[in-house]
Amino acid sequence: MSEKTPDMFSDALSDLLAPLARAMVAHGVTVGAVTESMKVALLNAAIEAQGEDVSDSRVSVMTGLHRKDVRRLRSDAPMTDGRKTANRLALLIGHWATAPDFLGENDRPRALPRDISSEGPGFDDLVRHVRLDAAPGTMRRALLDHGAVTEDDDGRLHLVTNALVPGAGSKELVAAYRATLTTHMTAATQNLLAAPTETRHFDRVVKYSHLSDGSVAELEALARAESQALLERLNARARELQDRDADQGVHGRFAAGAYVLPEQDTKKDTE
Numbered sequence: 001m002s003e004k005t006p007d008m009f010s011d012a013l014s015d016l017l018a019p020l021a022r023a024m025v026a027h028g029v030t031v032g033a034v035t036e037s038m039k040v041a042l043l044n045a046a047i048e049a050q051g052e053d054v055s056d057s058r059v060s061v062m063t064g065l066h067r068k069d070v071r072r073l074r075s076d077a078p079m080t081d082g083r084k085t086a087n088r089l090a091l092l093i094g095h096w097a098t099a100p101d102f103l104g105e106n107d108r109p110r111a112l113p114r115d116i117s118s119e120g121p122g123f124d125d126l127v128r129h130v131r132l133d134a135a136p137g138t139m140r141r142a143l144l145d146h147g148a149v150t151e152d153d154d155g156r157l158h159l160v161t162n163a164l165v166p167g168a169g170s171k172e173l174v175a176a177y178r179a180t181l182t183t184h185m186t187a188a189t190q191n192l193l194a195a196p197t198e199t200r201h202f203d204r205v206v207k208y209s210h211l212s213d214g215s216v217a218e219l220e221a222l223a224r225a226e227s228q229a230l231l232e233r234l235n236a237r238a239r240e241l242q243d244r245d246a247d248q249g250v251h252g253r254f255a256a257g258a259y260v261l262p263e264q265d266t267k268k269d270t271e
Contacts, residue, residue, distance in 0.1 A: 023177070039065055043073050087179070088132045089142055089172070095130050097162040098236040099243075102126055111156040123157055131246075146172070162232065183255045213264050220262040227258035 024034060042063040047054060050062070056070040065073075096102050097109050101121050104110030112123040114136075121129070124136040132139065140157065143149040149157045187201040194200050211219070234256055 039069055040073055043070060087175075088134055088139065089146065089148065091130050092127065092132065092139060092143070093148060093159065093162065094235050095239055096126055096159050097232075098239045099126075099129075101129075109159040109162075111152065111158045113154070113156050180257060184257060187255075211265075216262045216264060220260055223258075223260045227260065231256070231258060 042065060043059060046059045046062045050058060056067045056074070059065060059070045060067045096112075102109060102112065104119070110119060112121075112126065114124055115122040116125055123140060127134065127136040127139050140149075143157070144151065148161050149159055151157055184203075187203055191200045191203055208219075238254060
């Protein structure tokens with residue numbers, strides 16, 4: 001590519017990386033750690049594109065990585081995935097909030113004793129039904145620690161939220177940040193690289209400027225309410241379908257998300 005020919009993707013990288021850089025600075029992540037993570041990502045992308053048998057030399061040519069780094073990274077043990085706890089809690093809460101066996105009056109999540117009762121299955125049954133590969137006692141403590149449930153004098157658990165909202169600075173918040181952005185970036189990247197004949201993922205955004213703070217607040221409230229309602233409907237249907245498909249040995253995945261970014265008028269005080 002000629003120096004006079006602009007590379008639009010390279011030009012976009014600074015904007016794409018800017019929010020991530022803010023998070024890295026806030027968490028004390030230095031350029032050394034960033035470089036190592038980027039090397040791993042480039043190696044994995046080259047292997048995904050060319051297959052597991054791609055040579056170290058070919059990876060080096062594709063990515064600019066030194067062959068010594070390619071050999072080292074290929075021999076390193078895979079990184080551990082810290083998302084399990086957050087995923088398990090989110091699945092548990094989602095099932096509790098939608099599965100008929102765990103709902104009470106007005107289709108609201110009912111209080112759960114530990115074991116089965118006259119009202120229906122208990123909390124231990126919920127954990128086993130969701131197939132979390134985790135002890136019910138461990139999940140009970142995690143939900144209590146995150147404030148997702150309260151426990152009454154009879155030992156029953158009351159669900160106080162229909163979604164996992166990790167606490168500020170928690171490992172689970174970092175895990176949620178990772179999972180959410182990775183999913184959105186994967187969809188956007190597949191759209192970017194899709195051939196003209198391939199179907200692209202739905203990925204849309206509504207953006208307006210020149211709004212008063214009151215208008216921004218009204219739109220934020222509307223977007224939150226509509227997005228929450230949509231996600232709750234999707235969650236309920238996905239749980240039904242997963243229960244139906246559970247014994248078929250299938251492994252298809254689905255993800256849908258929503259975000260809201262209100263920005264108040266910061267120029268009005270300086271003009």
